[in-house]
Amino acid sequence: FYAHTISPVCIAFVYTVVMFVFIASIHPLLGVLALFSWAAAGIALPVLTSHFAADTGERVRESSAQLSTAVLDSLCGLSETIRYDDGERRMAYMEEKTDLLLEAQEEEKYIAGRNMATASLLISIFDVMMIICGIALYQRGAVKFDGVLVSSIAMMSSFGPVTALAALGSTLQNTFAAAGRVLDILDEAPVTEDITGKEPAVCGEINAEDVSFSYEEEEILRNLSMRIQEHRITGITGRSGSGKSTFLKLLMRFWQPQKGTIEIAGRNINTINTSELRNMESYLTQDTFLFSDSIRNNLKIAKPDASDEEIETACRKASVHEWIMSLPLGYDTPAGELGDRLSEGEKQRIGLARAFLHDAPVILLDEPASNLDSLNEGIILKSLREEAAGKTVVLISHRPSSIRIADDTFTVENGRLS
């Protein structure tokens, strides 16, 4: 800031004073003319043009802020986006914001260019006026010829600092460099490659066979085998750090086991198209992220073409419809503005509604109620119990109260079943 704002101001000021004294010493009239032209080029013109440019600058800042929000939101909600395979829509949304910014930037550049041309023209006019004045004074014998020459040259070379001052406003470059860095993160290679072009798959029993997995050195899962039967609730319990969440992530193919196989209806999930796998599985964790968008659009990420009835049905099943209707704008209430009115329980119920709306045959839940009081836990479990008919549910929890609703229960200890 100091280097780019304070120093040009000081330089322009000192330089102008020195130049003024110098030109005025040749002839006072020339000094006054110089002072007047600096004031016109350095103060009057920028003030006038900034009046016109203010609108564009505002738009650039506005769309830049919108893009930042969109990017930040997308980063925070990356996991939600991947789960529901909503990446393309999210990307299109960010591209739209990027285009808005580019448009505003383009216009800003155009205006900056026009200002520059106006300034140059003005400066040339003043230079010519200086020469004409100099010659007039010379003809009357008021100044010597070299005085005219020196003052004209001094005048021509004196606008640098003044125009630098006038150009101050247009240093938004840094902001865009910052946005560029964030976009780079999004280009990072995924851990598992998306699978496409395979035969359509059917859903059925999930069978993990002799699975071993480690993120780095340490083995998290060791020769784990588990049969998750169709249309039942399978509970997985065990101490924290025993590898329960990791197992679910393998079922989602966020990671791949180093050893062993995971099959759905007898087919290795490594041979199932990623988008199909995402449609087969809904995944809910203990924190639900809400994008800064309306509640309706937050639900729609699970099913972009969902009708209002479908959304309402899902919310009724998740016992959150009544609460949403109690909000001032109902389903159109911006989630970002709820703040304190949105409790952890309500957020989880919105997450559950999302999972129900996704309408996948398999629902994976990783400690969905562990941040909730027993009242909210009860609500979630009841919704789950009712929705479970005809679905395959995998429920991770360390709470006996949650695990009680399971038809089958496994306990994981140190990466193995016990």
Ligand SMILES: Nc1ncnc2c1ncn2[C@@H]1O[C@H](COP(=O)(O)OP(=O)(O)O)[C@@H](O)[C@H]1O
């Ligand atoms: N992305 C990761 N990279 C490296 N280690 C991880 C990662 N995620 C989890 N772990 C480690 O794996 C172990 C099992 O974690 P997790 O599956 O979350 O257990 P649980 O859900 O049973 O509490 C923990 O020791 C944890 O530190």
Ligand SMILES: [Mg+2]
């Ligand atoms: Mg866990």
